[in-house]
Amino acid sequence: NAMGNQHTPLYPDVPGRDRFRGDSWHAARWNHDVDLTGKRVAVVGSAASAVQIVPEVAKVASHLTVLQRSANWIMPRNRKFYSDTQRKLFRRFPSLIEATRRVQGFLMGQVQYAATIGHARMRHFEWFALRYLDRAIEDPVLRAQLTPDCRYACKRGLVSDDFYPALTRDNVELVPAGLKEVTEDGIVTTDDRHIEADVIIYCTGYRILDFDRIDVIGAKGQSLAEAMGDSPKAYKGIVTPGFPNYFFVIGSNGLVLHVPYFKTAEHSVKTIVGLLKQMRQEGVTALDVRQGVTDAYVRWMATQFKRFSWGSGDCNSYYTNDSGHVPFLFPGNFKQYAEFHRDIGLQDFNLISGTETPSQSPQKGQSWTPSPAKQQ
CATH class of the missing domain: 3.50.50.60 (FAD/NAD(P)-binding domain)
Structure with missing residues (x-):
């Protein structure tokens, strides 16, 4: 699923829009x-x-x-626009482009700290x-x-x-x-x-993570829209239980704040391709992420959201829904997001071969816990 999440218009729910003569x-x-x-x-x-x-x-x-x-x-x-001299230098020394991009990425990364409640960077930005x-x-x-x-x-x-x-x-x-x-x-x-x-x-925004635009039915006969409901959840932003071999490029909690959309999408695709290669090597027909793994990951995220202003619920924002759930953003920076994706493997999934159907429940004891470094 590479449908994106910020292109379906959201109109205000007020009377009279169809009466306007202009x-x-x-x-x-x-x-x-x-x-x-x-x-x-x-x-x-x-x-x-x-x-x-x-x-x-x-x-x-x-x-x-x-x-x-x-x-x-x-x-x-x-x-600002790059001068002719700067563009010539970029052509002659391509490494300068990469260095410039890294500096820009570092500066954009400071927004993550500026969104952290109590951090000095927030006061600086304000x-x-x-x-x-x-x-x-x-x-x-x-x-x-x-x-x-x-x-x-x-x-x-x-x-x-x-x-x-x-x-x-x-x-x-x-x-x-x-x-x-x-x-x-x-x-x-x-x-x-x-x-x-x-x-x-x-200028009223978009329908974020709108799962009813396509009719996808999972292994248990449930539609994707029904499974996600008002508080969509996905394991590390790319898979959700009950939908074997169904991957999101940018799924629930799969976007990092103020990181270019394409950078996150490219990384997700890399992770998905890696899983497909593992499937081929192991002779696996389909993957269905374990419910226990997903639940543990979602519980961990819930403890992280309160650290950030966008997860506080103190304002009216598309970052949170009416129930206070944060369906959109990943609670960390891109480095953490990339580290989490490196840990994804077949051990997180129910493995399906041939004509088998997904397990109706995850294996007992299956859980997910971030390493200490990733919790910082």
């Missing part, structure tokens, strides 16, 4: 046939999609309204983000509206050089409220304000 779409389903020049535009949401869209829409719209339920932590992007906000926004009222009321990384951290400046334009208004209803000619906010609009753009 144009509307989700940020992931952009309508390129509509010219926004001179239009009154309402953007619902102020997170990752909005910080990219708002600055561009603000340049052409007659008026832009941005709905924000809660403020986000935003860092400057400081976008201070830096607030200093950026203070310098970018002079209006004290607007600045207060944009000041987060949660810990850094409780929600997805954002990076933008032009979102704050866009909000200071005369034709742009930030409304610190959510969406209550859509009317024929606009929107109604949660503080009962009616705002007229010609176009509504939903």
Whole structure:
């Protein structure tokens, strides 16, 4: 399963969306046939999609309204382009590219510490983000509206050089409220304000780990969606009990915070291929991860989530679901993730050969315990 997990649009569950007489779409389903020049535009949401869209829409719209339920932590992007000289050096000395990438990876890795409750790096990141906000926004009222009321990384951290400046334009208004209803000619906010609009753009995120998009039936006749339920679980992000030979490239708790998606995906594929090679060597037809191994791993993860702001449940974020379960992120850095994957072997699975069916229960005593080094 390499379907990904951030491309199925999530629309707000409010009445009236089908009554709107203007144009509307989700940020992931952009309508390129509509010219926004001179239009009154309402953007619902102020997170990752909005910080990219708002600055561009603000340049052409007659008026832009941005709905924000809660403020986000935003860092400057400081976008820079490599000079001709730098590009020549990269071509001549390819090792410089790798060194540059390693430095960038190290810096991105600091976000893991910044998300750790009580860590000094969190205070550093919060201070830096607030200093950026203070310098970018002079209006004290607007600045207060944009000041987060949660810990850094409780929600997805954002990076933008032009979102704050866009909000200071005369034709742009930030409304610190959510969406209550859509009317024929606009929107109604949660503080009962009616705002007229010609176009509504939903920057409201995606359906994360949506298992009902395909009809997969496991060994016991249960669908994947039924097995996962509201709190999906997978062993080390790549397999779940009852579904022999069914692998996830990025499954539940299979993504490392602020590590490139492709890096994690490539590592998962490497692990899956390694298991397939072991199957061939041992003459095994299918693998079904043991329930006991999976349960032990899930229990360990539950003890780790509380260490991080994104697992605290102190804010409204797609990192946690309505029940407080963290279905998305791995509770550690990429080095730990890679170490865990190196330990995966046939000993973690019920082995199936020929016409055999998976065991109905795991072998007694089967468990999983991280080594001391991995618990740090």
